[in-house]
Amino acid sequence: MPEQDDVFMQQALAMAQQGVELGHGGPFGAVIVVDGRIIGRGWNQVVHLNDPTAHAEMLAIRNACEVSGNFHLHQATLYTTCEPCPMCLSAAYWARIDKLVYGATAKDAAAIGFVDDWILEELRKPQGSRRMRTSQRFQKECRDLFEHWQQSEKRIDY
């Protein structure tokens, strides 16, 4: 459905334009569509909210999940003005997004200062080689809590 894709990309672009006008953060927008209807919208608000996770895609996913009352979105398409960063793409997988349509590439974003390729490079490295110094403690205590949770009546699997 290329025409429908164009309509929704236009809406993602409108979100990005709004964010630029408001000065909320980077020039990025996104919408989530299910059954031909927009159920979530977002634009980058990292600066406005002092929230490094407030990328357009994250806010659109959170909005769509809130509206649909479900932390999984099925048969959903994420339209975004730029190729998602590793955080946003991971979130899209957690949300079970089915299809992705994007505009500019990560390289286009890097050209205006939004560089994210180093993050995936870091994720691919073994822990000891990452720039984020990493250590492990309390494994037993944390695993004990896992077991306690497994036996909890309040447990909701997801």
Next chain:
Amino acid sequence: MPEQDDVFMQQALAMAQQGVELGHGGPFGAVIVVDGRIIGRGWNQVVHLNDPTAHAEMLAIRNACEVSGNFHLHQATLYTTCEPCPMCLSAAYWARIDKLVYGATAKDAAAIGFVDDWILEELRKPQGSRRMRTSQRFQKECRDLFEHWQQSEKRIDY
């Protein structure tokens, strides 16, 4: 500082326990520490908030950034009861977290149903090979907005 690490891991564990008691989601907790002081806390609230991004680490990062009024956390340590998933680790990099201390491993989490290794596998694949069907549209329009943003007086680089 192993003793200090233990004190803060205990606090991350307390957050996870609280989440389990409240039935908010998975048995995971996190705290962010700067200069020996906790500035952010979080526990998994995916179920409670219907938000697939509401992992303990994400909420702790967002809390710490809100408290410090900055989308970058410098010299910060993330203490978390479980090895972060790709989304949370990416967010930690965006937030410029310096150091990571975790308890249980991703494998321990997988054993109780929280499997995330497939996400990094997906991220590593070329777009055409991912299970999320991906296409590109409107590159020019999105790049045009990038240029417009670059010339905007409201621009804040980050």
